[in-house]
Amino acid sequence: MGVTKEDVESAIAAALSPSHLVVTDTSGGCGASYEIEVVSEKFEGKRLLERHRLVNTALAPHMAEIHAVSIKKALTPAQAQPQPEPAADKPQA
Amino acid sequence: MARLVSTALVRGIARSCRASSTAAAMAQPTFQQFMAYSSQVDDSNANMASSTTRVTADPDTHQDFQPTSKGSDSSLHDIVAQDIKENPVLIYMKGYPDAPRCGFSALAVKVLQQYGVSISARDILSNMKLKESVKAHTNWPTFPQIFIKGEFVGGSDIILNMHQKGELKDLLGDVAQKGE
Known part of the structure; x- marks a missing residue:
């Protein structure tokens, strides 16, 4: 039922060929809420808004069944290198 | 500017046409041709059922004449x-x-x-x-x-x-x- 973590992962992987991808199901199991971290070369030269649009577009076929997507990180490989960040607070859906 | 105004006018007309379609056609024969056009578009619109996107089914239809059916x-x-x-x-x-x-x-x-x-x-x-x-x-x-x-x-x-x-x-x- 609904969208699985694997669905989300494969949709993003197919669209963005990410070098790093973490999808976390934050729905508590119903598959309606995800947190996403992506590192992709395709983000190069793009503003955050445009990066999120790329992710949104990749997920568009699933969005009807997903209630909430939180894109925690959308970085280029270069940006992903230097700064290890503490986990951000999680807003819930 | 003038073009904008006329576009707005046409839109306004298109709306009122749809609102009172047959009655207006009888009362104002000058609009009849336009009306026919407009109702034709309405048909194709209806075929597309609940599509939420703009109607582009008819390539000959200028967007000004598309009564998007959602006033x-x-x-x-x-x-x-x-x-x-x-x-x-x-x-x-x-x-x-x-x-x-x-x-x-x-x-x-x-x-x-x-x-x-x-x-x-x-x-x-x-x-x-x-x-x-x-x-x-x-x-x-x-x-x-x-x-x-x-x-x-x-x-x-x-x-x-x-x-x-x-x-x-x-x-x-x-x-x-x-x-x-």
């Missing part, structure tokens, strides 16, 4: 455009700033409130058509949606990110100064 929606679209233009800090959210009905909306409001700017907010949960209009306007699937100085900034993830990086401060700088 109320297109006026809502105008409201969205006007909202964005008139409110330097605008958020379409679930619930209200004092009573948000979604964690993401609450977060976005909280972030914006750090800057002491006055925030205009609209609750999209209480108006499904408004919700769809906003989504169509920005081509963005989720709420909240934040607009600053007429420009779509993004959702809660983006606003939080900009806050953390200090970008939001720059963006809101002159809005905060103006007070308002």
